[in-house]
Structures are given as structure tokens and as C-alpha cells.
Amino acid sequence: MKSIVLLGSTGSIGTNTLRIVERFPRRFRVAGLAAGRNLSLLIRQAKTFRPRVVSVEREADAVKVRRALAGLKIEVLAGSQGAESVAARDDSDIVVSAITGVHGLRPTLAAVRAGKTVALANKESMVVAGPLLRKEAARSGAVFIPVDSEHSGVFQCLAKESRDAVRKVILTASGGPFWRTPLAELKNKTPEEALRHPRWKMGRKVTIDSATLMNKGLELIEARWLFGLDPDELDVLIHPQSVVHALVEMRDGSVLAQLSVTDMRIPILYALSYPERGEAVLPSLDLARVGPLEFHPAEEKRFPLLGLARRALAAGGSWPVALNAANEVAVRAFLEGRIRFGDIAGLVRRTLDGHSRTDCRAIGDILEADREARARAFEKLKLMQR
């Protein structure tokens, strides 16, 4: 029986994780949940899974949750400290880190410092704090198991291959809803159109990032730190069928690939079960029915944010922090109808153009770089707004 702490329990990864826990009650139980502001869902989850502790974003909400869970012997915490306390609990075997955005960093770091096995879905942690997380994990013995489908694929392909044997790691991208859209039409795509992802059902932020390919850019940076790769060992291919999630090219020319049906429960189940493999919760992939598998280069002309992400990947230090912060501001502005789809990349570029690199060795440096980039992005946003 594995005891699970779930950070970000009300999001897409969180709810899918709980579906798996529900399916295998003898293999997994929930020790703790941390959520944001979706109180009604958190309360329902707490009543169903009976963790020892839950945490919410705001103290005022904690009061409400305490009232709703009265008599169930569930401790209710609040704020980043609450989430960190849930993350570092002694009674968990695995911490699923699935809080979206840079907010996930502190709780993830707490889990790493506590030497946990961290099932990492919060890619921003690794993007903004890769070197720090690696250093802390080396010290505490924490282990990362990726939950992204692409990184889970890489992890599975790497298996017992030696680092020296790896020549290239290729992440696939579906290309999102616009990879065939005439370039001239791209810039005016609406949030509704951008949110209509052809393959994956995900949160709003990550769905927009999939349409711009920023998602893949962030994943390149994440892969760098998760697997200890050099920037030039990382690549992207557009693969509209989203059946092959990752490819690893070895030095002898052999390529290993990981495939599955398009459902987040597969990498989640893998991460929860590792080093064993759980029993499938979904029908098998039937390649004869899927139809031809296509692969295309990811053109930076169409996906300028991928180019900016590569620049940040190569520059390192505070660059990925600024990239991620500027993108979060830009995507929110797009979803709120304040800028056009085509302006997302422009806003990120303008923010990065003035960026001066710092080293980001400690969490304070990272949060400072994040704040600065957000402030700059908001300035640029004001100049661009319609």
C-alpha cells in the first residue's frame, strides 16, 4: 500500500490521480491533499479519501473547510506553509506535485528536501529551479518520477541506458489546434479556438501553451534538468496523432520510443506504481486502427515561443524564470481578451529583451527574478493592450 500526498488535488492531474487511487484502493491511499480555491471539490475529495490533512490557499477558506469537515479528524492548513507542511509529511511514500505554475515551487521544494519520491506534474518547478531541485535532491535522496506524458516516455525509454549512450531526446508535440492554420490567420485566433485542443483535455493555461508550443519549450527546459541533458541534446517533433510521446536516440543510431493512448492516467499510473507497473485502466493502443503516424519539424516561424524557450534553455540562470513569468502574464492577458493570440509571443519577447541574467542558486533569487519579469511583462502589456 502506497501512501500518497497530492498537491493540486482539484486540477486536471489531481482529479485523474484520485480516479486511479479510487480504482486501486488496495494499492494506494491518500495521506494529504493541497488545493487552491476550489473548496467544494476539495471538501468532497476529503470526505471520499479521508486524508489526515488538507491545505487550501487562503486562511479564510481554511475556516470554511474546517467547518465542512468537522468530526472527520482531518487537519486543515492554509497558505504556502500549509502546502509545504503537507508535502513534507512523514507518512507519505510519494508526493504528486501538480500545483500549476510557479506556485508549485515551494511545496515541491519542501517534498524534495524531505527526501520524497516526487511524481512531478508541476513542470514550472523544474523550469525555474532545475539546478536547485537537483542539488537538493542529491542531498536528500529525493527521486523525481515525471508525470508529463512526454517526460514519462523519456524516463521509460532511458531505463537502464547509460547517460553516455544517449545522443538525443525528442519530445513530441501535437501541434495544438493551429499547426496547419495559415500563418496570416494565426494572430487573431480567439481564446475559444485556442482552447479547443485536438488531443488532450487539460487545464486552460496549459492548453494555450500547447497552441503556442510554449508548453513544449517549457518541457525542453524541464527535460534538461530532469534527465541531466545538454540543450543541444533536446529536440521537438510535431506529431499530430499524439500517440508517440517521446523518442530517445542512442549513440548507435537506435531509437527507443514510448507510445500510449492519449490519457494522462497512463503516466500518472506509471509514476504512482514505479518501479513496478500497474494494471491498465484503459484499453490498449491499437496501432492498426490509429492510422498513420506523422512527424514534422516544429517551425519557429509558426511557433515563435518555441524559439524563445530555446533561447532561455541555452542561456540558463534566470532566463527560464523570466520566460515562464512573462508567458504566464501573456497567457492570462490573452484569456482575458486583453491581447491577441499573436501578441503572446510579442509580449514574452519584449519582456525577455530587457532581461539581465542572474544565477538563481537559491529560492529567493528565483522568486525575485520571477517578480521582476512579471512586473516588466505587466509594463509591456500596458503598452500593448487594445
Added chain:
Amino acid sequence: MKSIVLLGSTGSIGTNTLRIVERFPRRFRVAGLAAGRNLSLLIRQAKTFRPRVVSVEREADAVKVRRALAGLKIEVLAGSQGAESVAARDDSDIVVSAITGVHGLRPTLAAVRAGKTVALANKESMVVAGPLLRKEAARSGAVFIPVDSEHSGVFQCLAKESRDAVRKVILTASGGPFWRTPLAELKNKTPEEALRHPRWKMGRKVTIDSATLMNKGLELIEARWLFGLDPDELDVLIHPQSVVHALVEMRDGSVLAQLSVTDMRIPILYALSYPERGEAVLPSLDLARVGPLEFHPAEEKRFPLLGLARRALAAGGSWPVALNAANEVAVRAFLEGRIRFGDIAGLVRRTLDGHSRTDCRAIGDILEADREARARAFEKLKLMQR
């Protein structure tokens, strides 16, 4: 420096193996060569690679080879005993078993009994004597590394997965030159047409087996014993691009696949270098240029020999021996213009229909079953000949 014994040095696998040895002279050297009747090529190979010993099929040929290699301090042996002696030499690290057909069995068995690492390209050994070879390998500590591209792919995908985690192993087949040919036209295809394989350049026998899919049937049986799988854990997909060589479906629904450009030197280099990976001798696979990857079911109506192979796979014992023997007789008869393409399956089926299963625990049983099936196949052939 790895010392290599190469059984079947003048065939397709043999010559490709020597190209790799030539390319990496500091990593590999040749300790011994065994060949059949292609004396001029063997003599050239011996002069280039300077093994301590060579062996040829016939004693009369050994005399000629001794003359040609006089003064080079190369011992020249003959016959199955000669090949077995080369296979079991103390001074080799790896034995490449690449003699075509059931003739490869005795030398392969000699290498296994000597506890060698056996790079197995001679699939017939495993087809006719899988249980025996497994038992002998368990006793001697011999290890098999497959050289077939498909089995090399499976081997790489299995890596550190536990046996329990594997749900299905799928070998891909190009489908050969006829997989789109109207069924009515199939039966009269000529040897010239059947030898025009769209993807792989191989020996004549195996090229015909690729056109009938018997090759894939034999590979299923080989995979059963190489990887310890049950018959219902094995499957075939037609994949005309021949880029994906094998797929392994895990119990959690994840599928691992191995891909590479279509060149036998990749699995040969893998087998020679294992557990390390050598440096590529060929350009990388470029999936964006290869074009869409298709997968189709392998229909037994079109490929009746695959159905017969599955029957032999399930029946076990002497069935695979009889299958292989009947197919060798039938393919030779087809290549000699004595029967039509469509009669290959008919001849094998008629041979198998009268087959009564024996256990085949010892090499004598296997060779006896082989002789009987050949005799019966020749009888049936006489009745069918044009």
C-alpha cells in the same frame, strides 16, 4: 577489445559483421570464421582479418583453403565438427551465429554449451531447438543477444522491465513485395518478383520468407524462446516503412518501441557492443523525412504461412521443426522453378497435416523430426510439381 567468432562469415550477416569489425579495429578482432562453400570470399576474409582458425563445409574445400592460406598460421577445419570447434573456442568473447537454416544448430549449441555470449542471427536454431537451447544456456551461463532487427528491438525495449510487466510483444513485418498485390495474382508470382524486397537486402531464402511472412512466423517462435513468452503474448503488425522494428506493450498500457534506419548493421553493432552501445556507423533516423508510419493487421488469408507458423507455435514440440523443414524444401523448390509461389504454403500445409508431434528434448530428436518432415515434404513436392 572483444574477440569475435563468426559462424557464417560469407553470408549477409557475416559480411556486415565484418564491415563493423573493420570500422572499429580497436574494439573488435576476429578469432575464428566458419563458412560454407564460398571459398574465395572466406579466403579473402581470412587474409584481411587474420583469425586463428577458419572452418568450411567440406573436407575437400579445407584442403584448398589450407593451400591458399599457407604461411599465415591459420588453422583450417571442416564440416559440422569444424564449425562446432570454432564456436566453442576459449579465446572468443562473443560468437555470432549466422549460418542460415537448421545447419546452424550444432555450432550454435556448441557455443551455448561453452557458455558463450551468442549473438544469434540463425533464427532456425531457436525455432527448432528453443527449449533445448534455453536449458543448455541455463546450465552453462550462455547469454543470447538477438541480431534480427525485430528481436534486437524487443530486447532493447524489455531492458529492465520485469517479465510480469509485459503484456504483448509485437514484431513488425514490412509485408514484403506483395502485401498490396491482389490476392488472385499472388499465386503466380515469380522468384524474380519475390526476391525484389522493398526494404531489406538479405539472402535469397529469407527474402522469400519475407514475401510469404513465414519469416515473421519463424520470428514469433524464436521470440517465444528468446524472451520466455507465451504464444498468445506474441503478435505481428504489417509496417511497410520498416522503421519501427518491434513494440512491447506493458501491463499498464504503455508501449515501448524500437526504431532505426533499415540496416542490419544497427542490430549487429548492438549485439557486438552490448551491454554498451557503439558509435553509430550510419546517419540518424530522420522521422520528419521518413513520412507517415503505417500499421496494418497481418491477414492470414493473404499470408497463410503465418497461420501455419502460429499453429506450430501453439503446438510446440516437433511442430516448429517440421514447419521449418517443410518451408525450406518448399522455398528451394520455388526458387528452382519447380512450384509456384502460391504452392509454398500448400506444400508446407500438406507436410504438416500428417505430422505427429514428438517432444524434441535432445538434438537427436530434433534432427530426426527434421529429416522426417523433409522426406514427407519431398514426397508431397513430387505430387505437386509442374
